[in-house]
Amino acid sequence: MAYFDNNSTTKPLAEVLVAMQNASAKNWANPSSPHRSGCHVRALIERAREEIAQTLNVEPKQLTFTSGATESNNAVLSYIAKSQDGGCGNILLSSIEHPSILETAQFHFSEKIRTVRINSDGVVQIEELIELMDQEVPGLVALMAVHNETGVVQPWQEVAQVCRDRGVWFHCDATQWIGKLDPAGLNSCSSFSFSAHKFGGPKGVGVLVSNEPVSWVKGGGQESETRGGTENFPGIEGMRVAWMHHCSTGYSFDLAESWRDAFEERMNHQFTHLKIIGGKAKRLWNTSLLCLPEFNNLEWVSRLDRLGHVVSNGSACSTARDQPSTLSGAIGLNASESRRLVRISASQATTEEDWQSLG
Ligand code: PMP
Numbered sequence: 001m002a003y004f005d006n007n008s009t010t011k012p013l014a015e016v017l018v019a020m021q022n023a024s025a026k027n028w029a030n031p032s033s034p035h036r037s038g039c040h041v042r043a044l045i046e047r048a049r050e051e052i053a054q055t056l057n058v059e060p061k062q063l064t065f066t067s068g069a070t071e072s073n074n075a076v077l078s079y080i081a082k083s084q085d086g087g088c089g090n091i092l093l094s095s096i097e098h099p100s101i102l103e104t105a106q107f108h109f110s111e112k113i114r115t116v117r118i119n120s121d122g123v124v125q126i127e128e129l130i131e132l133m134d135q136e137v138p139g140l141v142a143l144m145a146v147h148n149e150t151g152v153v154q155p156w157q158e159v160a161q162v163c164r165d166r167g168v169w170f171h172c173d174a175t176q177w178i179g180k181l182d183p184a185g186l187n188s189c190s191s192f193s194f195s196a197h198k199f200g201g202p203k204g205v206g207v208l209v210s211n212e213p214v215s216w217v218k219g220g221g222q223e224s225e226t227r228g229g230t231e232n233f234p235g236i237e238g239m240r241v242a243w244m245h246h247c248s249t250g251y252s253f254d255l256a257e258s259w260r261d262a263f264e265e266r267m268n269h270q271f272t273h274l275k276i277i278g279g280k281a282k283r284l285w286n287t288s289l290l291c292l293p294e295f296n297n298l299e300w301v302s303r304l305d306r307l308g309h310v311v312s313n314g315s316a317c318s319t320a321r322d323q324p325s326t327l328s329g330a331i332g333l334n335a336s337e338s339r340r341l342v343r344i345s346a347s348q349a350t351t352e353e354d355w356q357s358l359g
Pocket of ligand 1 (some may be wrong): 068
């Protein structure tokens with residue numbers, strides 16, 4: 001089977017499964033308990049925090065372990081809403097943020113949200129963003145590092161700089177960046193979020209990195225009073241192992257990108273009216289979002305599945321609701337084109353032969 005749905009989730013690494021099994025079987029004590037077993041688990045959690053923080057060039061105390069990027073994104077928006085006295089400030093978002101940003105923003109800020117458009121290649125229009133910031137200083141700017149469906153890289157480094165110059169909080173949803181591109185520079189954001197299951201780690205665990213402590217889940221005082229609840233040590237340990245493995249593999253993806261490009265070239269020869277979404281923009285090396293000339297995307301997904309190729313019809317979060325994601329409208333696709341989108345997303349384990357067998 002060739003698995004091409006890695007932007008949705010990745011296969012857990014074998015060493016992650018072993019680490020989680022050991023963590024569950026041997027280190028199951030409550031890390032808040034004062035006895036030796038509890039203190040041992042506490043020390044292991046702090047080791048994970050220190051090791052991950054070091055690779056991201058941030059202080060360990062800036063890391064909060066969460067249940068994943070959805071929670072981390074919720075935490076930041078809720079904190080900003082609260083710290084701005086009931087959400088009186090406005091916030092600035094790109095129109096294609098993940099639902100964990102868009103819907104949470106809607107909940108807390110409703111009419112105080114201003115959105116920045118993207119161009120037809122799926123890139124946020126930075127000039128418009130700066131113009132909107134100059135019109136009225138926002139309480140927060142949120143921009144994802146990479147879009148989950150298109151793989152298009154957003155100008156988050158420039159936005160981080162603009163926000164820093166104006167003293168505005170910049171939150172970056174780095175869920176699709178972490179595990180695929182070099183994390184250097186993310187420490188220039190006021191806060192950023194990611195999930196372990198995007199890089200061979202377990203589901204239901206992730207990180208919020210923040211310059212300020214973002215208090216979110218009340219009760220219990222865990223995570224330095226920011227997130228109450230008994231820590232998910234097996235998840236945290238699984239994430240540590242996956243992340244340290246990932247960091248040891250380096251960030252050279254030119255070859256992998258050339259396999260994706262060659263696949264798209266073959267597709268272009270095969271289908272006359274094929275659209276490659278974001279094809280002209282800077283994209284992740286692993287993603288290809290195709291608007292195929294015929295057949296509904298679910299038909300493509302099930303046909304390819306039967307042939308042993310696992311692809312997706314778009315992002316898993318919009319599929320769960322059977323609705324097109326916000327992306328389709330934002331880049332100007334009509335309803336019929338939205339139904340013909342097929343997303344292919346590779347991992348570091350994907351081979352040239354896998355790409356060739358797909359098409
Ligand atoms: N942000 C982005 C850009 C994502 O792709 C995802 C996962 N699809 C999330 C946030 C949410 O991640 P999780 O479901 O692990 O909380």
